Amino acid sequence: MSLAATARTPDAGTAAAPALPGGLPIQLVAATKSFGDREVLRELSLDVAPGSFLAVVGRSGGGKSTLMRLVAGLDQPTRGRVAIDGEAVTRRHPDVRLLFQEARLVPWQTVEGNVGIARGPDWRASAGRVLADVGLAGREGDWPSVLSGGQRQRVALARALVGAPRILLLDEPFGALDALTRLEMHKLLERIWLSRGFTTILITHDVAEAVALADRVVVLREGRIALDVDVPLARPRRELADPQAVALQAEILDAV
Amino acid sequence: MTLAAEDTERSDAGRGGRSRAGARRFDPGRLGAALLPWALPIVLVIVWELASRTGLMSARLLPAPSKVAVAFWKALVDGSLVTHTLVSTQRAFIGLAIGGGLGFALGLLNGLSRRAETLLDSTLQMVRNVPHLALIPLVILWFGIDEEAKIFLVAVGVFFPIYINTLHGVRTVDGQLVEMAEVYGLDRRALVTRIILPGALPSILVGLRYALGFMWLTLIVAETISASSGIGYMTMNAREFLQTDVVLLGIIIYALLGKLADSATRLVERRVLAWHPAYQAPKEAGR
Numbered sequence: 001m002s003l004a005a006t007a008r009t010p011d012a013g014t015a016a017a018p019a020l021p022g023g024l025p026i027q028l029v030a031a032t033k034s035f036g037d038r039e040v041l042r043e044l045s046l047d048v049a050p051g052s053f054l055a056v057v058g059r060s061g062g063g064k065s066t067l068m069r070l071v072a073g074l075d076q077p078t079r080g081r082v083a084i085d086g087e088a089v090t091r092r093h094p095d096v097r098l099l100f101q102e103a104r105l106v107p108w109q110t111v112e113g114n115v116g117i118a119r120g121p122d123w124r125a126s127a128g129r130v131l132a133d134v135g136l137a138g139r140e141g142d143w144p145s146v147l148s149g150g151q152r153q154r155v156a157l158a159r160a161l162v163g164a165p166r167i168l169l170l171d172e173p174f175g176a177l178d179a180l181t182r183l184e185m186h187k188l189l190e191r192i193w194l195s196r197g198f199t200t201i202l203i204t205h206d207v208a209e210a211v212a213l214a215d216r217v218v219v220l221r222e223g224r225i226a227l228d229v230d231v232p233l234a235r236p237r238r239e240l241a242d243p244q245a246v247a248l249q250a251e252i253l254d255a256v
Numbered sequence: 257m258t259l260a261a262e263d264t265e266r267s268d269a270g271r272g273g274r275s276r277a278g279a280r281r282f283d284p285g286r287l288g289a290a291l292l293p294w295a296l297p298i299v300l301v302i303v304w305e306l307a308s309r310t311g312l313m314s315a316r317l318l319p320a321p322s323k324v325a326v327a328f329w330k331a332l333v334d335g336s337l338v339t340h341t342l343v344s345t346q347r348a349f350i351g352l353a354i355g356g357g358l359g360f361a362l363g364l365l366n367g368l369s370r371r372a373e374t375l376l377d378s379t380l381q382m383v384r385n386v387p388h389l390a391l392i393p394l395v396i397l398w399f400g401i402d403e404e405a406k407i408f409l410v411a412v413g414v415f416f417p418i419y420i421n422t423l424h425g426v427r428t429v430d431g432q433l434v435e436m437a438e439v440y441g442l443d444r445r446a447l448v449t450r451i452i453l454p455g456a457l458p459s460i461l462v463g464l465r466y467a468l469g470f471m472w473l474t475l476i477v478a479e480t481i482s483a484s485s486g487i488g489y490m491t492m493n494a495r496e497f498l499q500t501d502v503v504l505l506g507i508i509i510y511a512l513l514g515k516l517a518d519s520a521t522r523l524v525e526r527r528v529l530a531w532h533p534a535y536q537a538p539k540e541a542g543r
Contacts, residue, residue: 092438097439104436106433107532108531108532118441144531
């Protein structure tokens, strides 16, 4: 609806953004989460450095999503502690955003209305900026129903970027996309993460995706960390069969 | 959001005035498509007229359409038609406002609060199973044949369709969206106005359309049994004098009022559900 946003080029949006606050550290100390008798996370300790990109890999039921819900403040640990920037997480943290497996766009809100769903101060302008950032300038007035799967996830990503989050949690957000769109989304996410510097945790069962995006990969198996490796590959990453990446993938696959 | 393509599929009262500038050009194809739904009624009326004229059908059982038209003209000229129609419409909509308002409020309350639902829903379901027209003798005892009686019955009649569909709509709002809204920091009020109500709206509008049907039905019965004005009274009065044409006129007026109310709801639906894929026109090339 706002015509000013239509004229904006993708780069102008980034340039106009205010100085970014950078990422926050996340700390789990012997965190255990049980549902009834079943322990989904067992005495899990993990330090995530501010501004780093962590991928958590594991089979279904390995505790990945539970870990994410704890960090997002949607659940509390049964025992142990989950902290963001030194403070225990007891409820939703205002600097944390969560990207779901599905885009979860509100069908009766336009793209702009979805991005600015929290209706913060000056939300139309910020929506225009982040939409330009994810390559959807000019689509503010569209209904979600006319967007493709990849575009929907872009809108969801834009929505997560509003208000300059300092932690971004991604719960298999690219799982349902086709291979080409997924590669595009990887590039987009990497670019945005590099420019904004928030701490990122990506939950995925795709080992190649984890190695392609993260600084560090943690394998969760039966609620414990089965492997914790760094990914010392140059950025921006290229999605090619780098021998080092292939070796890492093999190592991670063995641990899953 | 232009619904040009859809206009050809449906013919609604009042659409002529609303067409956009682009659709205003004369197009025989469009006109034909718009008239198509009326073809069958027109043929039926012609057959009926012929049957009456040739004496195939007794005029006392079913007078010719032309006779009904004359009755319409007479009633219009002496002002009785307008008075009766206005009285009936007023009753109908006051009843709808009261019963529908209550149904909506309780549906929303019970949809949002489990506790309220536990407290109220089983009672309401019990009452729902009483056919509301069975209350007529009681209502006459309570209110006599005053306005309240008719309005009360209409209110009871429209309450349940709106209550049930509002409750259903609120309950079936996508839980994932609600979780998303919570994660993104929407407070309770924003959650209700931005996520829950719009999500429940398609269902609420279905309830409204049912309610409009019940509204006219209840009013016809109530006015037929006990009234001193209104379309129902007009037809019952005409029956006593064997004025079949006026009786038929009353029935037609009811049909028109019902259709008008339904068309109005459809218009509202198209406006407020513009986001819904079912209400979106296919994109024209080169948009």
